[in-house]
Amino acid sequence: MSNTLGEIEIQILWNRLLSVVEEQAQTLVRTAFSTAAREAGDISAGVFDMQGRMLAQAVTGTPGHINSMARAVVHFLNDFPAETLKDGDVLITNDPWKGTGHLFDLTVVTPIFLDGQAVALFASTTHVVDIGGLGVSAEGRQIYHEGLYIPLMYLVREGRMNEDLIGMVRANVREPVQVVGDIYALIACNEKGGVRLVEMMREYHLTDLQELGEQVIARSRRAMADVIAKLPQGRWSASMTIDGFEAPVTLAATLTIAGDRVLVDFTGTSGLSRYAINCPICYTEAYTSFGVKAALAPWIPNNTGTLDAVIVTAPENTIVNAPHPAAVYARSVIGHMLPDVVYGCLDQAIPDLVPAEGTSSLWNLSLLAGHGLTGTEGSAIRSFNVTTFHSGGAGARPKQDGLSATPFPSGVRNVPVEITEAITPLVVWRKELRQGSGGAGRQRGGLGQRMEIANREGTAFGIQARFERGEYPARGRHGGAPGATGSLSLGSGGAMKVKGFQVIPAGDRLIVEMPGGGGYGDPFARDPAQVARDVRFGLIAPEQARAQYGVALTAAGEPDAEATARLRAAR
Incomplete structure (x- = not known):
């Protein structure tokens, strides 16, 4: 193969890369012990270049895991530079601020070698059933209440398992068999991804992923830029009040479309909670960027090039940018609401979209x-x-x-x-x-x-x-x-x-x-026939059809055209 990849080669290799990461994810699902991974698919899996840039993600997984993990690999490389990694090494953390937002998510990163040269990193995350502390509780007051905190460290070193860490995990969790089983599943899925990647590279005579990676990231970034450039340029704001824990929480956002980027700023959002519904900025970024991309360009592959088009900021010490040692176990309570806030902004800019x-x-x-x-x-x-x-x-x-x-x-x-x-x-x-x-x-x-x-x-x-x-x-x-x-x-x-x-x-x-x-x-x-169908299927009650939709039904359950017209005219 020549040094410059042709258009057909790029498409073939891209499709093959997607197959690799999907098999990586399915390996995790099929070998995991906990129902979160096996049944709910509460995981993420992806392949990264040696600079820590995500090239491809598996379809299986959640945006919070995938998009926060996409930023996490750089933290691993800061502590464990690429040139120091050896074949057989595996790294791990559950640091909420350098991983995916809370201690219950274990993130594992594995360097992959081809002929003695590190060519890629595979990363995966799963939500474990328990990590100790208060357990699955939103009532913690600090991160120290929430369980075992694993800093960035070796899980496996040149093929030798860190049994001291495994012993610490077993001693600190309520379900040691499930949690340790999930750790081995994370190792296995990255290993399987690495095997399939090496097979791909040998088949197509690739010595590294540099050119393919640059093409993937540049094309995704350019595609996002083209979409954003066609949108109305300007700034829009929206807010939403939700229950919170000790008091209602205001989530406020200002969305700016400028040039080839979308900027979302959460100034005006409520301050920290005393309880564990605080959200680290990595998780805020994950769901905000997902909300933007899902609305504007769902067809573009999700990788570093795509994510770089959305810039998310939030004042520190707000509930969407909680610093250490804030309690963050239930950060999803806040993070999952952020697309709704973003859509409040986008609806003003682009009506009838969200x-x-x-x-x-x-x-x-x-x-x-x-x-x-x-x-x-x-x-x-x-x-x-x-x-x-x-x-x-x-x-x-x-x-x-x-x-x-x-x-x-x-x-x-x-x-x-x-x-x-x-x-x-x-x-x-x-x-x-x-x-x-x-x-x-x-x-x-x-x-x-x-x-x-x-x-x-x-x-x-x-x-x-x-x-x-x-x-x-x-x-x-x-x-x-x-x-x-x-x-x-x-x-x-x-x-x-x-x-x-x-x-x-x-x-x-x-x-x-x-x-x-x-x-x-x-x-x-609403079409009276649809209202009648909803009543027939038990989705709404007959009295709701009349009171909320102005639709009168006959004894047979069909719309009464004359009575419906009178109800709607009398509103």
Whole structure:
């Protein structure tokens, strides 16, 4: 092959590179021990050049992991320069500020060698089931409460496992088999990616990735520049109030489109929380840049060239730029809301492009039982600790209804209830769409879910709640109505808080009602046939059709044209 890659070679090698990183990610999913990776796909995987620039990412994974990991590899190279790395080395950290935002995410980086020369770095991340400390709790006050802090260090050195570190992990976590198993899965997935990359390079007679990497990054950056240059130039601001923990939180953003870049500044956002909903700037950057790219150029590959087109800034000591040693475990509570704030700006610049607000922040159920937490003195209780991934409704889109029970922007998969029931004594008695929870609009907001959960052994269990949209619903856009708020309660009728550790008494049930997404456009402009369909499918009640949409139905459930016209005219 000549020194200059031709157009066809570049496309072939790019497609091959995508296959390499996808196999890397699937290796992690298939070998991981925790449900977060195996079932929910709460991971990331990618290949980097020796300067720490991300060239390609796997489709499998979440934006928070992928985009923050994209910046993390440079931190590893600062501490472990490329020329010092040896074949068989593997590096690790869970530093929230140099990794992906909290201690529960382990990031592993592996240098790959071809004929004795380091040619690439593979990085991967997964969310482990436990890392010690308070556990999956938003109630920590400092990072020191939140578990084992692993600075950037060797996990494997020239093929020899750091057994001292593995011993420290085993001694500090509640689920050592799962956590250590996930560490080995991270090593395995990077190794598999490296094997496939070397095969590719030998097949195409490449001695390094320099030229291919430069082409990938430059083309992605140029494509983003072309898209941004065609947009209206200017500055727009928006804000959103969410529940917070001890007090409501204001998220404020100013978005500037200037030349070939989009700048997002979070000046005006609330200060630090006393609790663990603070967000390191790396995670803020990750979800902000994802929100921008998803709206403006979803077809362009995501790599360093793409990410460099979005500049994110935030004043330090705000909830979106929390410095060490702030508690940050539940940083997703804030980070997942940031695309909604960005879309409030973009909607002013480019109408009819972005969706209404959604549930956005995941409604993951972290359920547990154990001595000192849910057991009474002298009682025998089966211990367990599980996080099962679920979501409320997404916001309606300009031309389509919002997706129900779908996580945006995180993109993780829901965990099947059968998995939770198989590994714990829990039973999910009910899991269904929550009728009427989507905001009314010309396009209806996505529905949330209703779940009913109990301990089949009849003993108490607890929930580490860290939910949003309990007080402030997802707002509609352009006349659309807000979605329903979410709530927790007991089957016996008692109300519960949407944040903090709480116990479900023995014999009682946990009722979870997840929020709905906001509607888009005037509800009275919705096609009466679609309203009738929603009633027929149980998505809204007949009385909602009349009150919210101005649609009267016949006894057969079809739109009554004359009665509907009168209702809409009388509004």
